[in-house]
Amino acid sequence: MQHLTRDEIRQSLTACGLKATHQRIVVLEAVAELHGSHPTAEDVFQRLRPANPTISLGTVYKTLDTFTETGMLRRVVSEGGSKRYDSNTMTHSHIYCSKTKEIVDFEDKELEQLLIKFFSERQVENFEIKGFSIQLTGCKVEPDKKISITRVSK
Amino acid sequence: MQHLTRDEIRQSLTACGLKATHQRIVVLEAVAELHGSHPTAEDVFQRLRPANPTISLGTVYKTLDTFTETGMLRRVVSEGGSKRYDSNTMTHSHIYCSKTKEIVDFEDKELEQLLIKFFSERQVENFEIKGFSIQLTGCKVEPDKKISITRVSK
DNA sequence: CAGTAAATAAGAATGTTTCTTAACTAGGAA
DNA sequence: TTCCTAGTTAAGAAACATTCTTATTTACTG
Incomplete structure (x- = not known):
């Protein structure tokens, strides 16, 4: 969740076996900058478009998919509408507001321990x-x- | 989750302040018959089409929405794709297979109690x-x- | 720095959901 | 029962979301 330099991003891309393209770098940056808001592909696209006017929406979709496959990002489940992504890949939970459609992160080590214990007995x-x-x-x-x-x- | 007669369905529709139309009855029946599979609007449509060839897909969408609003059905969160519905409105959890896209219900009173207790302290x-x-x-x-x-x- | 496999832009195609409108129907009133 | 009316539906257009196709470009290898 911390700020990563472009070189650090480049390294983690290579570590995942992906070519470190400009598009992948700026998509990852944009998702990180939007962290907490669980952005859609469209959100990410709008975010990085001003500084990258030639990037295509299809690339954003494909890139987010690729990152989800490698585990660099997570897809957040939601009640429908569009797919949403999360740069926080640690175990954490979500609060869904059916009125505003917001998804709020919430992390609780005690809850996590409780569940780990529960599932170890199942x-x-x-x-x-x-x-x-x-x-x-x-x-x-x-x-x-x-x-x-x-x-x-x- | 038990089988409901059409008259019972009619009554529960009226109880929710909805007109007991034929379309609503057959949609509710179809979702109940598909229970456990968390069907999409399209699934429900395909299910009831043979016996109801004039029903329109738009009506199925609208009806499922209406039922979700009144609490007769639940929307199941998923990783994207299409909206999926559940006729089980009791507290229960889901297992998601990322390979087959299946969503399997699972109910555990002990887990439910654990969580109720946890949230009562938060x-x-x-x-x-x-x-x-x-x-x-x-x-x-x-x-x-x-x-x-x-x-x-x- | 040349070669190659992978990635991208652009837009077409597909899939999903909502909206619009005229026709229809359930349920209440007479 | 029959009529009336508000609410509901069918049909298809429109909007929105996502994937696919192909020619071009780019990152990495040697």
Whole structure:
């Protein structure tokens, strides 16, 4: 999630066996800059277009796909509409607002531990678990304010 | 999830303030018959077309939307592609196979309790929680066999 | 720096969903 | 029952989202 220089991006592309093209670099930069907003291909395209007026939308689609395959990005599940991407590939969960269509990240080590323990006591047959996440669905109360999660003192 | 007669469907439609039209009845029947497969609008359309050759795909889309709004159905989140629906509106979780694109239901009271307890100790500010679910992502091992979840004896 | 395999731009094609409008129908009132 | 009306539907156009095709360009190899 930290800022990467272009050379660092170049290196991680090569490490994944991908050619370090200008297009791939700027797509990855744009997704990183938009992190937290779970952008669509169109969002990413709009973001990098001013500085890269010749890039094509098809390339953005293809590049995001490629990055998802190599694990450099994740696809975020959503209730439909368009595909959305996340530069945070660590285990984390999402809060979905059905009113504003926002998807808010939320990370909780305690919850993660709880689930790891739970699934260690279960066996999913004929399935290789790659990851898990929780999704909370509901509605924002004040559409203009932020959503945040805090611990309640017992 | 149990079988409903047409009169029972008619009643639940009326209870939701909807006119009990033939189209709504057969759409609801079709989704119920396809339960477990998380059908798309197109799937539902194909299912009920033979017996209802004059129904239009647009009506199926609109009807599924209407049912989702009233809470008679749920929309299942997925990694993109088309919108998928679920006739099971109880709290339950999903296993996603990235290979076959299958979505398998899985229900676990113990997990549900665990999460209820967890969230009772957290406060999500500016957000009204309507529900939660877990998603397991990964890959089927044998594409032709079923996925099942069992408890491991400690 | 030349050769080659891979990647890109552009736009066509495909797939998915919503919108528009005129015709139809369920359910309430007479 | 029959009529009335608001809500619903069929059909297809339109909008939106994604993938595919092909000629051209580019990154990497030696």
